[in-house]
Amino acid sequence: MGEHEDDLVASKTEGFKVGEKKTIEQYAQLDSHDESLNRWKASLGLNTGTPIGDPNDPRKCIIKSLALEVEDRAxxxxxxxxxxxVEDLKNKPFTIKEGATFRIKAVFQVHHEVLSGLKYLQVVKRKGVRVSKDEEMLGSYAPNTSDKPSYEKKFHPDQAPSGMLARGHYNAVSKFVDDDENTHLQFEWAFDIAKDW
Structure with a gap:
Protein backbone atom coordinates (compact mmCIF):
# COMPACT_ATOMS: atom_id res chain seq x y z
CA MET A 1 0.00 0.00 0.00
CA GLY A 2 3.02 2.26 -0.29
CA GLU A 3 1.54 4.09 -3.27
CA HIS A 4 -1.07 5.66 -0.98
CA GLU A 5 1.29 6.86 1.76
CA ASP A 6 1.52 10.44 0.47
CA ASP A 7 -2.27 10.70 0.31
CA LEU A 8 -2.85 9.29 3.78
CA VAL A 9 -0.87 11.73 5.90
CA ALA A 10 -2.83 13.34 8.72
CA SER A 11 -2.86 17.12 8.94
CA LYS A 12 -0.71 18.67 11.65
CA THR A 13 -1.56 21.57 13.93
CA GLU A 14 1.39 23.93 14.07
CA GLY A 15 2.95 24.04 17.51
CA PHE A 16 1.07 20.94 18.74
CA LYS A 17 3.24 18.43 20.57
CA VAL A 18 2.08 14.99 21.64
CA GLY A 19 2.11 14.74 25.42
CA GLU A 20 4.31 12.44 27.44
CA LYS A 21 3.04 8.85 27.62
CA LYS A 22 1.59 7.81 30.98
CA THR A 23 0.21 4.55 32.32
CA ILE A 24 -3.42 4.30 33.40
CA GLU A 25 -2.26 4.33 37.03
CA GLN A 26 -0.24 7.52 36.45
CA TYR A 27 -3.25 9.22 34.83
CA ALA A 28 -5.45 8.18 37.75
CA GLN A 29 -3.08 9.77 40.28
CA LEU A 30 -2.27 12.84 38.19
CA ASP A 31 -3.27 16.09 39.89
CA SER A 32 -6.20 14.55 41.75
CA HIS A 33 -7.09 18.02 43.08
CA ASP A 34 -7.46 19.52 39.57
CA GLU A 35 -11.21 19.67 38.87
CA SER A 36 -10.95 20.12 35.08
CA LEU A 37 -8.43 17.29 34.81
CA ASN A 38 -10.71 15.07 36.89
CA ARG A 39 -13.60 15.86 34.50
CA TRP A 40 -11.36 14.93 31.54
CA LYS A 41 -10.37 11.65 33.21
CA ALA A 42 -14.05 10.90 33.95
CA SER A 43 -14.98 11.62 30.32
CA LEU A 44 -12.44 9.02 29.23
CA GLY A 45 -13.88 6.52 31.70
CA LEU A 46 -10.63 5.90 33.55
CA ASN A 47 -10.79 3.58 36.56
CA THR A 48 -14.15 1.91 35.87
CA GLY A 49 -14.41 -1.85 35.40
CA THR A 50 -11.86 -4.57 34.71
CA PRO A 51 -9.49 -4.16 31.72
CA ILE A 52 -10.43 -6.50 28.86
CA GLY A 53 -7.26 -6.20 26.76
CA ASP A 54 -5.33 -9.40 26.17
CA PRO A 55 -1.86 -8.82 27.67
CA ASN A 56 -0.39 -11.07 24.95
CA ASP A 57 -1.89 -8.97 22.14
CA PRO A 58 0.27 -5.87 21.60
CA ARG A 59 -2.37 -3.97 19.58
CA LYS A 60 -3.55 -0.76 21.22
CA CYS A 61 -6.64 -0.23 19.04
CA ILE A 62 -8.67 -2.93 17.30
CA ILE A 63 -11.28 -1.85 14.74
CA LYS A 64 -14.00 -4.50 15.16
CA SER A 65 -16.48 -3.44 12.48
CA LEU A 66 -17.44 -0.73 10.03
CA ALA A 67 -20.93 0.06 8.81
CA LEU A 68 -22.40 2.30 6.13
CA GLU A 69 -25.56 3.90 7.49
CA VAL A 70 -28.21 5.25 5.13
CA GLU A 71 -31.58 6.50 6.35
CA ASP A 72 -34.48 4.08 5.66
CA ARG A 73 -32.11 1.29 4.58
CA ALA A 74 -30.44 -1.59 6.38
CA VAL A 86 -10.38 -6.67 5.16
CA GLU A 87 -8.93 -8.24 2.01
CA ASP A 88 -12.42 -8.68 0.48
CA LEU A 89 -13.29 -4.98 0.77
CA LYS A 90 -11.55 -3.95 -2.45
CA ASN A 91 -12.85 -6.95 -4.41
CA LYS A 92 -16.51 -6.71 -3.37
CA PRO A 93 -17.71 -3.16 -4.05
CA PHE A 94 -21.03 -2.03 -2.62
CA THR A 95 -23.49 0.29 -4.33
CA ILE A 96 -24.45 3.77 -3.16
CA LYS A 97 -27.36 5.58 -4.79
CA GLU A 98 -26.32 8.91 -6.33
CA GLY A 99 -27.16 11.86 -4.09
CA ALA A 100 -27.80 9.63 -1.05
CA THR A 101 -26.76 10.89 2.37
CA PHE A 102 -24.77 8.32 4.32
CA ARG A 103 -22.30 8.03 7.15
CA ILE A 104 -19.75 5.56 8.39
CA LYS A 105 -19.93 4.00 11.83
CA ALA A 106 -16.91 2.33 13.45
CA VAL A 107 -16.91 0.00 16.44
CA PHE A 108 -13.52 -0.42 18.09
CA GLN A 109 -11.70 -1.40 21.26
CA VAL A 110 -8.77 0.27 22.99
CA HIS A 111 -6.35 -1.85 24.99
CA HIS A 112 -3.48 -1.30 27.43
CA GLU A 113 -3.15 2.53 27.46
CA VAL A 114 -4.95 5.76 26.60
CA LEU A 115 -5.35 6.18 22.84
CA SER A 116 -4.67 9.82 21.98
CA GLY A 117 -6.09 11.60 18.94
CA LEU A 118 -7.52 8.75 16.87
CA LYS A 119 -8.22 9.93 13.30
CA TYR A 120 -9.80 8.40 10.22
CA LEU A 121 -8.21 9.28 6.87
CA GLN A 122 -9.73 8.43 3.51
CA VAL A 123 -8.74 9.02 -0.10
CA VAL A 124 -11.14 8.23 -2.95
CA LYS A 125 -9.97 7.81 -6.53
CA ARG A 126 -11.76 7.27 -9.82
CA LYS A 127 -9.80 5.90 -12.76
CA GLY A 128 -6.59 6.61 -10.82
CA VAL A 129 -7.38 10.30 -10.19
CA ARG A 130 -7.97 11.50 -6.63
CA VAL A 131 -11.49 12.92 -6.27
CA SER A 132 -11.56 13.45 -2.51
CA LYS A 133 -9.49 13.33 0.65
CA ASP A 134 -11.21 13.33 4.04
CA GLU A 135 -9.98 13.38 7.60
CA GLU A 136 -12.15 12.93 10.67
CA MET A 137 -10.96 13.34 14.25
CA LEU A 138 -12.49 10.59 16.39
CA GLY A 139 -10.98 11.60 19.74
CA SER A 140 -9.04 10.14 22.65
CA TYR A 141 -10.12 7.02 24.51
CA ALA A 142 -9.28 5.10 27.68
CA PRO A 143 -8.77 1.34 27.46
CA ASN A 144 -12.03 -0.60 27.29
CA THR A 145 -13.17 -2.43 30.40
CA SER A 146 -15.92 -4.82 31.42
CA ASP A 147 -18.06 -1.71 32.08
CA LYS A 148 -17.53 -0.40 28.54
CA PRO A 149 -16.40 -3.26 26.27
CA SER A 150 -16.22 -1.19 23.05
CA TYR A 151 -16.63 2.28 21.56
CA GLU A 152 -18.94 3.26 18.70
CA LYS A 153 -18.25 6.37 16.66
CA LYS A 154 -20.54 7.74 13.95
CA PHE A 155 -18.80 9.95 11.43
CA HIS A 156 -20.20 13.18 10.01
CA PRO A 157 -22.80 12.59 7.27
CA ASP A 158 -21.61 12.72 3.67
CA GLN A 159 -23.47 12.88 0.37
CA ALA A 160 -22.74 10.76 -2.67
CA PRO A 161 -22.19 12.72 -5.89
CA SER A 162 -25.02 12.69 -8.39
CA GLY A 163 -25.50 12.98 -12.12
CA MET A 164 -24.47 10.87 -15.06
CA LEU A 165 -20.79 11.87 -14.80
CA ALA A 166 -20.64 10.88 -11.14
CA ARG A 167 -21.93 7.36 -11.72
CA GLY A 168 -19.34 4.62 -11.91
CA HIS A 169 -16.69 2.71 -9.99
CA TYR A 170 -14.54 4.27 -7.25
CA ASN A 171 -11.56 2.94 -5.29
CA ALA A 172 -10.63 4.14 -1.85
CA VAL A 173 -7.97 3.64 0.76
CA SER A 174 -8.58 4.40 4.43
CA LYS A 175 -6.66 4.22 7.65
CA PHE A 176 -7.07 4.78 11.36
CA VAL A 177 -4.06 6.57 12.89
CA ASP A 178 -3.35 8.25 16.23
CA ASP A 179 -1.35 11.27 17.42
CA ASP A 180 1.74 9.08 17.76
CA GLU A 181 1.42 8.20 14.05
CA ASN A 182 0.62 4.57 14.82
CA THR A 183 -1.52 3.06 12.06
CA HIS A 184 -4.14 0.80 13.63
CA LEU A 185 -5.81 -0.30 10.39
CA GLN A 186 -5.23 0.51 6.73
CA PHE A 187 -7.35 -1.01 3.99
CA GLU A 188 -8.44 -0.60 0.39
CA TRP A 189 -12.09 -0.77 -0.61
CA ALA A 190 -14.35 -0.03 -3.55
CA PHE A 191 -17.87 1.20 -4.26
CA ASP A 192 -20.11 2.06 -7.19
CA ILE A 193 -22.26 5.18 -7.53
CA ALA A 194 -25.43 4.14 -9.35
CA LYS A 195 -28.74 5.66 -10.36
CA ASP A 196 -30.52 3.47 -7.81
CA TRP A 197 -29.79 0.94 -5.13
Whole structure:
Protein backbone atom coordinates (compact mmCIF):
# COMPACT_ATOMS: atom_id res chain seq x y z
CA MET A 1 0.00 0.00 0.00
CA GLY A 2 3.02 2.26 -0.29
CA GLU A 3 1.54 4.09 -3.27
CA HIS A 4 -1.07 5.66 -0.98
CA GLU A 5 1.29 6.86 1.76
CA ASP A 6 1.52 10.44 0.47
CA ASP A 7 -2.27 10.70 0.31
CA LEU A 8 -2.85 9.29 3.78
CA VAL A 9 -0.87 11.73 5.90
CA ALA A 10 -2.83 13.34 8.72
CA SER A 11 -2.86 17.12 8.94
CA LYS A 12 -0.71 18.67 11.65
CA THR A 13 -1.56 21.57 13.93
CA GLU A 14 1.39 23.93 14.07
CA GLY A 15 2.95 24.04 17.51
CA PHE A 16 1.07 20.94 18.74
CA LYS A 17 3.24 18.43 20.57
CA VAL A 18 2.08 14.99 21.64
CA GLY A 19 2.11 14.74 25.42
CA GLU A 20 4.31 12.44 27.44
CA LYS A 21 3.04 8.85 27.62
CA LYS A 22 1.59 7.81 30.98
CA THR A 23 0.21 4.55 32.32
CA ILE A 24 -3.42 4.30 33.40
CA GLU A 25 -2.26 4.33 37.03
CA GLN A 26 -0.24 7.52 36.45
CA TYR A 27 -3.25 9.22 34.83
CA ALA A 28 -5.45 8.18 37.75
CA GLN A 29 -3.08 9.77 40.28
CA LEU A 30 -2.27 12.84 38.19
CA ASP A 31 -3.27 16.09 39.89
CA SER A 32 -6.20 14.55 41.75
CA HIS A 33 -7.09 18.02 43.08
CA ASP A 34 -7.46 19.52 39.57
CA GLU A 35 -11.21 19.67 38.87
CA SER A 36 -10.95 20.12 35.08
CA LEU A 37 -8.43 17.29 34.81
CA ASN A 38 -10.71 15.07 36.89
CA ARG A 39 -13.60 15.86 34.50
CA TRP A 40 -11.36 14.93 31.54
CA LYS A 41 -10.37 11.65 33.21
CA ALA A 42 -14.05 10.90 33.95
CA SER A 43 -14.98 11.62 30.32
CA LEU A 44 -12.44 9.02 29.23
CA GLY A 45 -13.88 6.52 31.70
CA LEU A 46 -10.63 5.90 33.55
CA ASN A 47 -10.79 3.58 36.56
CA THR A 48 -14.15 1.91 35.87
CA GLY A 49 -14.41 -1.85 35.40
CA THR A 50 -11.86 -4.57 34.71
CA PRO A 51 -9.49 -4.16 31.72
CA ILE A 52 -10.43 -6.50 28.86
CA GLY A 53 -7.26 -6.20 26.76
CA ASP A 54 -5.33 -9.40 26.17
CA PRO A 55 -1.86 -8.82 27.67
CA ASN A 56 -0.39 -11.07 24.95
CA ASP A 57 -1.89 -8.97 22.14
CA PRO A 58 0.27 -5.87 21.60
CA ARG A 59 -2.37 -3.97 19.58
CA LYS A 60 -3.55 -0.76 21.22
CA CYS A 61 -6.64 -0.23 19.04
CA ILE A 62 -8.67 -2.93 17.30
CA ILE A 63 -11.28 -1.85 14.74
CA LYS A 64 -14.00 -4.50 15.16
CA SER A 65 -16.48 -3.44 12.48
CA LEU A 66 -17.44 -0.73 10.03
CA ALA A 67 -20.93 0.06 8.81
CA LEU A 68 -22.40 2.30 6.13
CA GLU A 69 -25.56 3.90 7.49
CA VAL A 70 -28.21 5.25 5.13
CA GLU A 71 -31.58 6.50 6.35
CA ASP A 72 -34.48 4.08 5.66
CA ARG A 73 -32.11 1.29 4.58
CA ALA A 74 -30.44 -1.59 6.38
CA UNK A 75 -26.82 -0.86 7.33
CA UNK A 76 -24.06 -2.35 5.19
CA UNK A 77 -22.08 -4.02 8.01
CA UNK A 78 -18.50 -5.24 7.65
CA UNK A 79 -17.33 -7.49 10.48
CA UNK A 80 -13.57 -6.93 10.37
CA UNK A 81 -12.89 -9.83 12.71
CA UNK A 82 -14.17 -12.31 10.08
CA UNK A 83 -11.37 -14.11 8.20
CA UNK A 84 -10.51 -12.32 4.96
CA UNK A 85 -12.95 -9.46 5.61
CA VAL A 86 -10.38 -6.67 5.16
CA GLU A 87 -8.93 -8.24 2.01
CA ASP A 88 -12.42 -8.68 0.48
CA LEU A 89 -13.29 -4.98 0.77
CA LYS A 90 -11.55 -3.95 -2.45
CA ASN A 91 -12.85 -6.95 -4.41
CA LYS A 92 -16.51 -6.71 -3.37
CA PRO A 93 -17.71 -3.16 -4.05
CA PHE A 94 -21.03 -2.03 -2.62
CA THR A 95 -23.49 0.29 -4.33
CA ILE A 96 -24.45 3.77 -3.16
CA LYS A 97 -27.36 5.58 -4.79
CA GLU A 98 -26.32 8.91 -6.33
CA GLY A 99 -27.16 11.86 -4.09
CA ALA A 100 -27.80 9.63 -1.05
CA THR A 101 -26.76 10.89 2.37
CA PHE A 102 -24.77 8.32 4.32
CA ARG A 103 -22.30 8.03 7.15
CA ILE A 104 -19.75 5.56 8.39
CA LYS A 105 -19.93 4.00 11.83
CA ALA A 106 -16.91 2.33 13.45
CA VAL A 107 -16.91 0.00 16.44
CA PHE A 108 -13.52 -0.42 18.09
CA GLN A 109 -11.70 -1.40 21.26
CA VAL A 110 -8.77 0.27 22.99
CA HIS A 111 -6.35 -1.85 24.99
CA HIS A 112 -3.48 -1.30 27.43
CA GLU A 113 -3.15 2.53 27.46
CA VAL A 114 -4.95 5.76 26.60
CA LEU A 115 -5.35 6.18 22.84
CA SER A 116 -4.67 9.82 21.98
CA GLY A 117 -6.09 11.60 18.94
CA LEU A 118 -7.52 8.75 16.87
CA LYS A 119 -8.22 9.93 13.30
CA TYR A 120 -9.80 8.40 10.22
CA LEU A 121 -8.21 9.28 6.87
CA GLN A 122 -9.73 8.43 3.51
CA VAL A 123 -8.74 9.02 -0.10
CA VAL A 124 -11.14 8.23 -2.95
CA LYS A 125 -9.97 7.81 -6.53
CA ARG A 126 -11.76 7.27 -9.82
CA LYS A 127 -9.80 5.90 -12.76
CA GLY A 128 -6.59 6.61 -10.82
CA VAL A 129 -7.38 10.30 -10.19
CA ARG A 130 -7.97 11.50 -6.63
CA VAL A 131 -11.49 12.92 -6.27
CA SER A 132 -11.56 13.45 -2.51
CA LYS A 133 -9.49 13.33 0.65
CA ASP A 134 -11.21 13.33 4.04
CA GLU A 135 -9.98 13.38 7.60
CA GLU A 136 -12.15 12.93 10.67
CA MET A 137 -10.96 13.34 14.25
CA LEU A 138 -12.49 10.59 16.39
CA GLY A 139 -10.98 11.60 19.74
CA SER A 140 -9.04 10.14 22.65
CA TYR A 141 -10.12 7.02 24.51
CA ALA A 142 -9.28 5.10 27.68
CA PRO A 143 -8.77 1.34 27.46
CA ASN A 144 -12.03 -0.60 27.29
CA THR A 145 -13.17 -2.43 30.40
CA SER A 146 -15.92 -4.82 31.42
CA ASP A 147 -18.06 -1.71 32.08
CA LYS A 148 -17.53 -0.40 28.54
CA PRO A 149 -16.40 -3.26 26.27
CA SER A 150 -16.22 -1.19 23.05
CA TYR A 151 -16.63 2.28 21.56
CA GLU A 152 -18.94 3.26 18.70
CA LYS A 153 -18.25 6.37 16.66
CA LYS A 154 -20.54 7.74 13.95
CA PHE A 155 -18.80 9.95 11.43
CA HIS A 156 -20.20 13.18 10.01
CA PRO A 157 -22.80 12.59 7.27
CA ASP A 158 -21.61 12.72 3.67
CA GLN A 159 -23.47 12.88 0.37
CA ALA A 160 -22.74 10.76 -2.67
CA PRO A 161 -22.19 12.72 -5.89
CA SER A 162 -25.02 12.69 -8.39
CA GLY A 163 -25.50 12.98 -12.12
CA MET A 164 -24.47 10.87 -15.06
CA LEU A 165 -20.79 11.87 -14.80
CA ALA A 166 -20.64 10.88 -11.14
CA ARG A 167 -21.93 7.36 -11.72
CA GLY A 168 -19.34 4.62 -11.91
CA HIS A 169 -16.69 2.71 -9.99
CA TYR A 170 -14.54 4.27 -7.25
CA ASN A 171 -11.56 2.94 -5.29
CA ALA A 172 -10.63 4.14 -1.85
CA VAL A 173 -7.97 3.64 0.76
CA SER A 174 -8.58 4.40 4.43
CA LYS A 175 -6.66 4.22 7.65
CA PHE A 176 -7.07 4.78 11.36
CA VAL A 177 -4.06 6.57 12.89
CA ASP A 178 -3.35 8.25 16.23
CA ASP A 179 -1.35 11.27 17.42
CA ASP A 180 1.74 9.08 17.76
CA GLU A 181 1.42 8.20 14.05
CA ASN A 182 0.62 4.57 14.82
CA THR A 183 -1.52 3.06 12.06
CA HIS A 184 -4.14 0.80 13.63
CA LEU A 185 -5.81 -0.30 10.39
CA GLN A 186 -5.23 0.51 6.73
CA PHE A 187 -7.35 -1.01 3.99
CA GLU A 188 -8.44 -0.60 0.39
CA TRP A 189 -12.09 -0.77 -0.61
CA ALA A 190 -14.35 -0.03 -3.55
CA PHE A 191 -17.87 1.20 -4.26
CA ASP A 192 -20.11 2.06 -7.19
CA ILE A 193 -22.26 5.18 -7.53
CA ALA A 194 -25.43 4.14 -9.35
CA LYS A 195 -28.74 5.66 -10.36
CA ASP A 196 -30.52 3.47 -7.81
CA TRP A 197 -29.79 0.94 -5.13
Missing amino acids: DVLIDLSAPGA
